[in-house]
Amino acid sequence: MNIKLPQKLMLLGSGELGKEFAIAAQRLGNYVIAVDRYANAPAMQVADASEVISMLSADDLEAVVKKHQPNIIIPEIEAIRTEKLVEFEQRGITVIPTAAATNYTMNRDRIRELAHKQLGIRTATYGYATTLEELITISEEIGFSNVVKPVMSSSGKGQSVVQDKSEVEKAWNYAIANSRGDSQKVIVEEFINFEIEITLLTIKQWDAPTIFCSPIGHRQERGDYQESWQPVLISEDKILKSQEIAIKVTDALGGAGIFGVEFFITKDEVIFSELSPRPHDTGMVTLISQNLNEFELHLRAILGLPIPHIEQLGASASAVILASEKSDSIGFTGVADALSEKDVDIRLFGKPNAHPYRRMGVALAKGQNIEEAREKATKAASKITII
Numbered sequence: 001m002n003i004k005l006p007q008k009l010m011l012l013g014s015g016e017l018g019k020e021f022a023i024a025a026q027r028l029g030n031y032v033i034a035v036d037r038y039a040n041a042p043a044m045q046v047a048d049a050s051e052v053i054s055m056l057s058a059d060d061l062e063a064v065v066k067k068h069q070p071n072i073i074i075p076e077i078e079a080i081r082t083e084k085l086v087e088f089e090q091r092g093i094t095v096i097p098t099a100a101a102t103n104y105t106m107n108r109d110r111i112r113e114l115a116h117k118q119l120g121i122r123t124a125t126y127g128y129a130t131t132l133e134e135l136i137t138i139s140e141e142i143g144f145s146n147v148v149k150p151v152m153s154s155s156g157k158g159q160s161v162v163q164d165k166s167e168v169e170k171a172w173n174y175a176i177a178n179s180r181g182d183s184q185k186v187i188v189e190e191f192i193n194f195e196i197e198i199t200l201l202t203i204k205q206w207d208a209p210t211i212f213c214s215p216i217g218h219r220q221e222r223g224d225y226q227e228s229w230q231p232v233l234i235s236e237d238k239i240l241k242s243q244e245i246a247i248k249v250t251d252a253l254g255g256a257g258i259f260g261v262e263f264f265i266t267k268d269e270v271i272f273s274e275l276s277p278r279p280h281d282t283g284m285v286t287l288i289s290q291n292l293n294e295f296e297l298h299l300r301a302i303l304g305l306p307i308p309h310i311e312q313l314g315a316s317a318s319a320v321i322l323a324s325e326k327s328d329s330i331g332f333t334g335v336a337d338a339l340s341e342k343d344v345d346i347r348l349f350g351k352p353n354a355h356p357y358r359r360m361g362v363a364l365a366k367g368q369n370i371e372e373a374r375e376k377a378t379k380a381a382s383k384i385t386i387i
């Protein structure tokens, strides 16, 4: 592939991940159109043009594509009318990684069937339910503890850990209330008592072999990421096993770009969880931990540019800066204090409003070892107050 620059790139979703991607794209002189459901979204602040639409509306998508005529469409969130992406692809616009992949990965059941049934990959034992009665039956089959999630949701929305039968109804109501669109289907998974969970950033290229970043460890609360770090202390065998699974799944999905492939690592096993066909939130640690961050890698893979070498720069960590209340006018204090330590950096996303647990920024740190890097990132994040 010998691509001509600049390209016209349309981002569907313009949050913190899109913002860093847009910056990477701009650095190579590309033209970026940032699209999201609200005005002044992070990526819009650094894009050449922006549009506010409902990305679940085929008509809205048609209108912005017709107006801006992008060469490449880059989904940044899951909640998109993916059937419309198929149509764009048929008309010759490149969709990253492919229109079909975005559809598979936005439905937990579709990607799970592909990985487990079609490809024979080890996952948590699971089942589905479309009514409370079905959920009770399947929960008892799988056993407790288990995890209930809407098939259509992300960032832990609608997800709960169920300890026993008395908690099933609450989990059902919570999942249905927080399900995207009008889907009434949930997945129940056996609770995996993992030693560590990792994201394997996997870079699928048009004309070159798939390559990997060093695995990223992370800690989640309420199904949402709190801190991540790189590298992780797991055996070479387990790394190779996770790479083998990542190749299988991403080859089945096709196309090009970065994928965040999530695994649970137990004492003896590598268990596939799910994947994002785009940069991963836990991968924000690469903003400090690698010579090329996950956004630059995504861009190079999309444009068919070479990636001669990915260098891991040593023990690094990220910690999220979360809002604690609802607000329409955002300010930060404590930034100077947070930046006073060596090898600490922060990103404040510029989201125009806040609500409890909304991710507003991230602290990044390097240390002598992982413990120190995590401590520094967490400490820096805790110094920042949203006012």
Ligand SMILES: Nc1ncnc2c1ncn2[C@@H]1O[C@H](COP(=O)(O)OP(=O)(O)OP(=O)(O)O)[C@@H](O)[C@H]1O
Binding pocket: 124, 147, 149, 153, 154, 155, 156, 157, 159, 189, 190, 191, 192, 193, 197, 220, 222, 223, 224, 225, 262, 273, 274, 281
């Ligand atoms: N079967 C399970 N056993 C143990 N923990 C689980 C299980 N499923 C999910 N979790 C925990 O919840 C987190 C979020 O789950 P999952 O990745 O499926 O949700 P998500 O909504 O897609 O999140 P995101 O969009 O941020 O990746 C996991 O990273 C893990 O910490």
Ligand SMILES: NCC(=O)N[C@@H]1O[C@H](COP(=O)([O-])[O-])[C@@H](O)[C@H]1O
Binding pocket: 013, 014, 015, 016, 017, 018, 076, 077, 154, 155, 280, 281, 351, 358, 359
């Ligand atoms: N796990 C997926 C993820 O982290 N996605 C990132 O969060 C944004 C939405 O944030 P918001 O909900 O605060 O608008 C998305 O646009 C993307 O950048």
Ligand SMILES: [Mg+2]
Binding pocket: 262, 274
């Ligand atoms: Mg996940």
